[in-house]
Amino acid sequence: MSTAEKALLGTLIKHDYLIKETRIRPEHLENKQHSNLLQIILDMNQKGQDVDLISLTTLHHLDSVGGMSYLSELESFANPAKLESIEKLILDIWKEREKRNILTVATTNNWDIAKIISSLDNLTQAKSDDYTSIHQALSKIYDAPWEEQHEDTGITTGIQELDKVTGGFQNGEVTILAARPSMGKTDVMLHLAKHAGWAGNLPIVFSLEMPEKLITKRLVASTGGINRTKMRHPMRSLTDKQKRNWANVIDELSKTEMHIFDGSGQTVAEIRAKARKVIHQYPNKKPILFIDYLTLIQSDKTFGGNAHQQVTDVSESLKFMAKDFDCPIVCLAQLNRSVESRSIKRPVMSDIRESGSVEQDADVILFLFRKGYYNPEDEDKTLEIIISKNRNGPVGSVFVHYNHFTGEIIPLSKYNES
Structure with missing residues (x-):
């Protein structure tokens, strides 16, 4: 019996939130017993019933799908991180099988x-759900000149000037946030994530370098205006005012509904699987993914140690993920050292490390x-956010207080008011 089919069924039984997405x-399944079981799983899910080993044991015709021992065996094949590759394999096998059937009947x-x-x-076009004829496309905008159009401003960055330029973070788009180490990338990312959450969205953070404990301390420090060195020993270091405000800071951060994954060396498939599970838990919230950072993401393929090809593959996979999830993805990236050897330090596209197809x-x-990064004596705390590429809008710079x-x-407009 097909291992791919077992892996599919085991994954759906053990992780039933994936049933609606398969x-x-x-x-498509070659094994009749597997086909019958999948139909049962789909029917149960359609009726709003839980699908797991316990619920499946109540089936009157349990023996027809292999019995309890076989269902338990299927669960051992579960692999949610590989679901998409499993599905592709099953579909490829099905298409080859159907081709042979067509040629047999044709003969x-x-x-x-x-x-x-x-x-x-x-057959090649079967099960395609990404097709729209030009007639369908045009019919959707036929009345546009006479109807008030809803402007989708995307997910806010928490920086009004940046929202005006980019329109916020848009579904299906990938944003790369790049800088030299210690320039402020992680702090900017956490600012973006917090404000996305406060605006009612679902920020999901993948920190491949910094552990969750440090991420949480940074969130508290930036939200409460606390020097990060004090976060090492809050009881001894915080002022009485900061201690009184502590509960308010914690409460405000909890409202973001932020989810943090801090495993190192995660692959794109693992990130997809974890994000999909969280997204399923919050069906009424718009997700946005933050990944720190690009070259720490492991490719699902091997390229013989070729870092350039690996980053290229990861970059392409992030774009596919943004489109599949219909959500924005913000990914941090390091700049290579060449920027340090130039007299003009402002970064350019070619400075992105192992840029590949980024x-x-x-x-x-x-x-x-x-x-101030290059001149510690400079008291200027202005941070320039350079919009170097903006596929659907202008480029330029936005300045914030950092x-x-x-x-x-802090946006300069708000900082100057204070």
Whole structure:
């Protein structure tokens, strides 16, 4: 019996939130017993019933799907991180099987070549849900000149000037946020994540370098205006005022509904699986993914140690993920050392480390630059956010106040008011 089919069924039984997302239908499975079981799983899910080993034991015809021992065996094959590759394998096998069936029938019934080609073409396009004819596309905008259009401003960055330029973070788009180490990338990312959450969205953070404990301390420090060094020993270091405000800071951060994954060396498939599970738990919230950072993401393929090809593959995979989840993805990236050897330190596209196809795949590329990074005696705390690429809008720069002691990011308009 097909291992891929077992892996599919085991994954759906053990992780039933994936049932609504699977592309596989009973007719795609070669094994009749598997096909029957998948139909049962889909029917139960359609009726709003839980699908797990316990619920499946109540089936009157349990023996027809292998019995309890076989269902338990299927669970051992569960692998949610590989679901998409499992589905692709099953569909590829199904299509090859159907091609042979078509050619057998064509030979038996003496089909002409045109009918054979047409049948094979239909099979190639089968189960495609990304097709729209030009007539359908045009009908959707036919009345646009006479209707008030809803402007989708995307997910806010928490920086009004940046929202005006980029329109916020848009579904299906990948934003690369790049800078040299210690320029403020992580603090900017956490600012973006917090404000996305406060605006009612679902921020999901993948920190591949910094552990959750440090991420949480940074969130508290920046939100409470606390010097990060005090976070090492809050009881001894915080002022009485900061201690009184502590509960308010914790309460405000809890409202973001932020989710943090801090495993190192995560692959794109693992990130997809974890994000999908969280997204399923909050069906009424718009997700946005933050990943720190690009070259720490492991490719699902091996390229013999070729870092350039690996980053290229990861970059392409992030774009596919953004489109599949229909959500924005913000991914941090390091700049290579070449920027340090130049007299003009402001970053450019080619400074992105192992850039691969990042320039091509990203919809928006943001660079961070501050003079104080290169001149510690400079008291200017301005951070320049350079919009170097903006597929659907203008480029330019936005300036914010950055306190690198607390991690606070404050739009200059608000900072000047204070």
